[in-house]
Each structure stands twice: as C-alpha cells, then as structure tokens.
Amino acid sequence: MSKPEQAITAWSQLVIDSVAPLQAAVARPSVTMDDATRNDLNALFVANDRLVALLTSDAPHKQHDAMNIIGAIKGYAEMLLDESDGLHKALAKPLAAIVSATTTPANSIEPPDIGLKATTSVTTVQSRTGKHCEPGVILAVDDMAENRELVSRQLGKLGHTVITAESGEEALELLDTQGVDVVLLDLMMPGIGGAEVLTHMKENEHLRSIPVIMISGRQDMDQIVACIQAGADDYLLKPFNPVLLQARIAAGIERKRWLDREERYRDQLERSERFIRATFGRYLSDDIVNDILERPEGLELGGDLREVTIMMSDIRGFTTLSEHLPPQRVVQLLNRYLGRMTDIILDYRGTIDEFLGDAVLAVFGAPRSDKDDTERAVQCAIAMQRAMDEINTQNMADELPELRMAIALNTGTVVAGNIGSERRAKYGFVGHAMNVTSRIEDKAEPGSILISESTLEKLSGSYRVGDRQEISAKGLEENVVVYTIGEQH
Numbered sequence: 074m075s076k077p078e079q080a081i082t083a084w085s086q087l088v089i090d091s092v093a094p095l096q097a098a099v100a101r102p103s104v105t106m107d108d109a110t111r112n113d114l115n116a117l118f119v120a121n122d123r124l125v126a127l128l129t130s131d132a133p134h135k136q137h138d139a140m141n142i143i144g145a146i147k148g149y150a151e152m153l154l155d156e157s158d159g160l161h162k163a164l165a166k167p168l169a170a171i172v173s174a175t176t177t178p179a180n181s182i183e184p185p186d187i188g189l190k191a192t193t194s195v196t197t198v199q200s201r202t203g204k205h206c207e208p209g210v211i212l213a214v215d216d217m218a219e220n221r222e223l224v225s226r227q228l229g230k231l232g233h234t235v236i237t238a239e240s241g242e243e244a245l246e247l248l249d250t251q252g253v254d255v256v257l258l259d260l261m262m263p264g265i266g267g268a269e270v271l272t273h274m275k276e277n278e279h280l281r282s283i284p285v286i287m288i289s290g291r292q293d294m295d296q297i298v299a300c301i302q303a304g305a306d307d308y309l310l311k312p313f314n315p316v317l318l319q320a321r322i323a324a325g326i327e328r329k330r331w332l333d334r335e336e337r338y339r340d341q342l343e344r345s346e347r348f349i350r351a352t353f354g355r356y357l358s359d360d361i362v363n364d365i366l367e368r369p370e371g372l373e374l375g376g377d378l379r380e381v382t383i384m385m386s387d388i389r390g391f392t393t394l395s396e397h398l399p400p401q402r403v404v405q406l407l408n409r410y411l412g413r414m415t416d417i418i419l420d421y422r423g424t425i426d427e428f429l430g431d432a433v434l435a436v437f438g439a440p441r442s443d444k445d446d447t448e449r450a451v452q453c454a455i456a457m458q459r460a461m462d463e464i465n466t467q468n469m470a471d472e473l474p475e476l477r478m479a480i481a482l483n484t485g486t487v488v489a490g491n492i493g494s495e496r497r498a499k500y501g502f503v504g505h506a507m508n509v510t511s512r513i514e515d516k517a518e519p520g521s522i523l524i525s526e527s528t529l530e531k532l533s534g535s536y537r538v539g540d541r542q543e544i545s546a547k548g549l550e551e552n553v554v555v556y557t558i559g560e561q562h
Contacts, residue, residue, distance in 0.1 A: 078136055081136050082128065082139075085142075086128070088143055088171070088174050089121060089128075091175075092117070092118070092121045094170065095114075095170075095171060099114055099164070103163075106160070106161060106164075113149050114149075114153070114164075116145075116219060117145075117149040117171075120142050120145040120149070120219055121142075124142045124143065124146070134261060136290065137261050137289065139290070140310075141217055143311070143312050144312030145220055146175055147176070148220075148223035148227070148312070149219070149223065150168045150175065151172055152223065153168050154168050175312055207327070207330065208234070209233055209254035209255060209322070209325075209329070210234045210235075210236065210251070210252060210255075211233050211235045211236070211253070211255050211256075211322065212237075212238065213225065213235055213236070213237045213257045214237075214244040214258045214262070214270065215257075215262070215288070216239055221237040221239065224237075224318075227315050228319075231319060233322070236253070240262055240264050241262055241264055241269060242265050244256070244258070245270060245273060253283055254283070254326050254329045255283070255284050255285075255322055255325035256284070256285045257286050257322075258270055258271060260287055260288065260289035260300070261289060267287060267289075271300065271304060272303055284306040284307075284329055285306055285307075286307040286325060287309070288309050289308070290311040306325060306328070309321065377489065377490060378486055378487070379438055379439045379486070379488075380438060380485070381438035381439050381484070381485070381489065381502070382436070382437045382438060382446055382447040382482055382483070382528055382531070383434075383483050383484075383487070383502070384434070384450055384453070384480065385434055385480070385513075386414070386432065386478055387430075387431050387433070387479065388478055389478070389479055389519040390477070391430070391431040394474050398473075398474075402473065405471070406468065409467060411428060411431075411433070413460050414460070417456050417460060418433070418435050420453075421450070421453035422437070423436065423450065423453055424437070424439060426501060435453075436487075437450040439489035440489065447484055447532060448531075448532060448534055451482060451536065451558060452534075454482060455522065455560045457478070457480060461476065461477070461478055461520075477520050478520070479514065479518060479519055480522045481511075481516075481522075482522065483510035483525040483527065484506070484525065484528040484530075484531055485504065485506025485509065485525075486504060486506060487502045487506050487507060488502070489502050509525065509549065509553060512547075512548070512549055512553065513525060513553060515546065516555070518557075521557050524556055524557075524558050525553060526553075526555070536558050536559065536560065536561055537559045537561050539556050541554060541556060
C-alpha cells in the first residue's frame with residue numbers, strides 16, 4: 074500500500090471512529106429530533122456504513138471513493154450544525170468532532186484540501202468571500218446522490234438554482250436544453266467521465282464559454298494540469314469546504330456574466346454591421362461598403378489613379394415615354410429596369426457609381442481591380458442587352474411600353490476615391506475618360522453596345538465586332554475610334 078493510500082485509510086478510520094459517538098448519542102431515549110434532522114443523520118450514517126465497507130473491499134478507485142464518502146459525511150455534519158436551531162445539544166459536540174475529523178486527516182498527513190474548522194457554517198460563506206454573489210444557475214454533476222443533494226442544499230441557501238445530473242450522459246443532455254452559468258463536474262464517473270464531458274463542452278461553440286469547476290477525490294497533479302489545459306476554469310479536491318466552493322462559484326458566475334455581455338455586444342455589433350451593409354449596399358456597391366467598414370482610412374477624402382472600364386447606359390426616348398404615363402407607372406417601369414440592370418452589374422462585380430434618372434453609370438476596376446475588368450464589363454453589357462427581352466415581356470403583360478437601351482464602354486485612367494467635403498462625400502470617378510464615355514454613349518444606337526478602341530484592345534474573348542468608326546463630339550479635341558460589339562453567334 075502506497076503512502077497516500079495508507080494516509081487515506083488512516084483518515085477513513087478516524088472518520089469512522091468519530092461517527093460512533095454520534096450514533097450513541099442518537100440512540101439515547103432522551104434525544105429528540107424533527108424528521109429533517111433524522112433524515113440527515115440517517116444519510117450520514119449510511120455514508121459511514123459505506124466507508125466501513127469500502128475499507129475492507131478491493132475497489133479499483135478506493136482512494137477516490139473514500140474521499141467522496143468522507144466529503145458526504147462532512148457535508149451532512151456541517152449541514153446539521155448549520156441548521157442547529159432545533160438540534161438537541163447532545164448532538165452538537167459529536168457533530169463538531171466529525172467536522173474536525175473530516176477536516177484534518179490522521180497522522181498529520183497534509184489534507185488534500187484546506188478544510189474549515191468545526192465552527193464554520195454555510196451561512197458564513199458570503200461574509201468569508203467578502204461580497205454578495207450574484208445568484209446563478211449551477212449544474213452539479215456527480216454519480217453520488219449524497220454529493221448532489223449536499224451541493225444543492227448548500228448552494229440553494231445562497232440563492233443559486235441548482236440542476237443536478239448523475240452521469241456525464243445526463244449532463245450533456247441538460248446542457249443542450251438548459252441555460253447554465255457554472256458546471257461543477259465530478260471527474261470520475263461510470264460511463265462518460267468528467268474529462269470527456271469537459272472536452273465536449275469546449276469543442277461546442279454554444280457551451281465553451283460556460284465555466285467548469287472540476288471536482289475529484291484524487292490529488293493527482295498531472296490530472297489537474299490536464300483538466301486545466303483542456304479548458305477547466307478551476308479544480309477542487311474532495312472534501313471541499315463551502316467557503317472555497319462559493320468563492321469559485323462566485324468567480325465563475327462573474328466570468329460567465331462578462332462573457333454573456335461580451336457575446337451580446339458582439340451580436341449587436343454584427344447586427345449593426347449587417348444593417349449598415351444592407352442599408353448602404355442600396356446606395357453603394359458591396360466593394361465600396363467593405364472598403365469603408367474594413368479600413369480606418371476608408372472615409373478619408375482623396376483618391377488614386379486607376380485604369381478602369383467605364384459603362385454608361387440609358388433608355389432611349391425615356392423622357393417622351395414618361396410624359397405619357399402616370400407617375401406611379403413611370404416609377405414601376407423604371408424600378409423594374411434599374412432593378413434588373415443592378416443585379417446584372419453586381420453579378421459581374423461592377424461598381425455602380427450612380428443612377429441619373431434612367432441612366433446608369435458603372436465602373437469595372439475600382440475600388441477592387443482584377444485582370445479581367447474589361448472582359449467582365451463587355452460580358453456584363455451583353456447580358457444587360459439580353460435581359461431587355463425579359464423586361465419588355467413583363468412590361469407588355471402590365472401594359473407598359475417597350476424599352477430600348479444603349480450602352481457605351483470606354484477604358485482609360487481616372488481618379489477614383491472619396492470626393493466631396495467632410496459633411497457630404499461620395500465614392501466617385503473623375504477624369505477625361507469619363508467625358509469620353511459620355512460622348513460615346515450619345516452616339517450609341519438603341520439596342521447596341523458601342524465600345525472605344527482602348528476597350529477593344531483589352532479584350533481576349535471571342536465577340537462579334539462591327540466596323541471601325543470615328544466619332545467627333547463637343548469637348549473632344551480628337552475623333553474617337555469606336556466599334557459595335559455583341560456576343561459571338
């Protein structure tokens with residue numbers, strides 16, 4: 074037998090010997106008691122009988138089981154002293170002796186845990202911890218019924234709600250359905266042990282924030298370190314004292330409250346960000362919103378030079394159409410058209426700069442730039458013209474006029490960035506290339522796509538390209554070479 078085992082055996086015998094005077098006192102005819110006291114005394118004696126039987130057995134976890142039983146005996150003795158209003162005076166002295174015996178092991182062997190003196194009661198816990206502990210929901214997991222009952226009663230006196238589980242399996246089921254602030258988890262249990270429950274909790278994103286206090290009768294430093302490394306917040310050795318338990322519970326609840334507040338704050342931030350993205354996403358492209366939200370300098374005024382492909386489109390004859398329709402029908406017509414065009418442009422990762430009535434100004438290549446910006450711009454324009462058949466079919470069903478759109482594309486260098494003032498600004502584009510695109514769009518025929526030579530030079534795909542044309546326009550010193558373009562048949 075090892076030295077620790079010898080010490081536990083000697084301590085167990087000391088505890089057994091300390092219970093005998095209490096049994097003798099209870100047997101006296103002059104000693105009276107109420108039913109609650111009698112039930113607690115019977116539970117103490119049953120635990121003592123189990124300790125006697127354990128000493129003569131070959132149980133595999135004898136040291137752990139002995140510590141469990143000693144803890145139960147101590148707990149009932151402390152509970153009886155704490156509720157001593159109706160306690161017969163003949164029982165007080167032997168009960169105090171039991172508390173003393175369960176606190177200090179035999180032969181001066183260092184106790185596995187710092188115990189309380191016999192005069193300590195559960196009602197002194199809050200004064201010992203120095204502050205009132207906020208009540209919480211505690212899950213106590215232990216395969217011994219006595220331990221579950223004692224923890225429930227001790228913590229219940231302090232205002233906590235205690236849920237108990239007799240196995241790791243039951244604990245995991247409760248954790249899936251109950252809101253818990255702290256878990257008291259016995260390490261050694263049949264079936265799923267405490268270490269496995271701990272691992273499951275820390276691997277579950279919904280459970281990992283719950284503080285876990287491991288409880289064991291084994292004073293094994295390697296085991297303690299392993300539990301802490303696995304995510305346990307604390308470790309108590311049996312038999313633990315109520316002051317120390319309450320201090321750990323108080324710390325765990327406070328930590329859980331902070332984590333809950335942090336989680337709520339994070340949820341609020343995420344909801345706010347989703348709202349900002351959803352709201353501003355209706356006025357700006359996703360890339361611009363991301364740039365503003367993710368970079369501190371995203372709102373600073375200024376810009377940089379970018380080579381982009383610019384798209385301008387509008388509905389030919391829209392002014393005349395709108396003059397012959399009621400305002401509500403004009404809005405219906407326009408929203409259907411702009412809604413479909415917006416979806417297509419965003420699908421091709423274009424940045425919508427603005428809507429000017431029925432006109433759309435979009436850019437490919439800013440704020441995010443890719444090698445295929447021009448290619449995507451042309452493919453986007455083709456998809457937009459193709460979508461006009463669908464839009465006009467819907468217009469016809471609603472007795473709205475047919476629409477015809479012209480599109481211009483031009484590739485060149487612009488200044489892209491935040492333009493305006495500190496009070497009002499927008500992400501926009503400035504440069505000669507913007508003016509050139511506008512002049513090309515003026516010359517585009519309804520149902521066509523007209524591109525500049527600089528755009529054609531950037532393309533590598535197969536398209537149907539029309540004859541070379543030169544256009545002159547007001548404000549441009551030189552003629553601009555343009556081509557019609559469409560998808561290859």
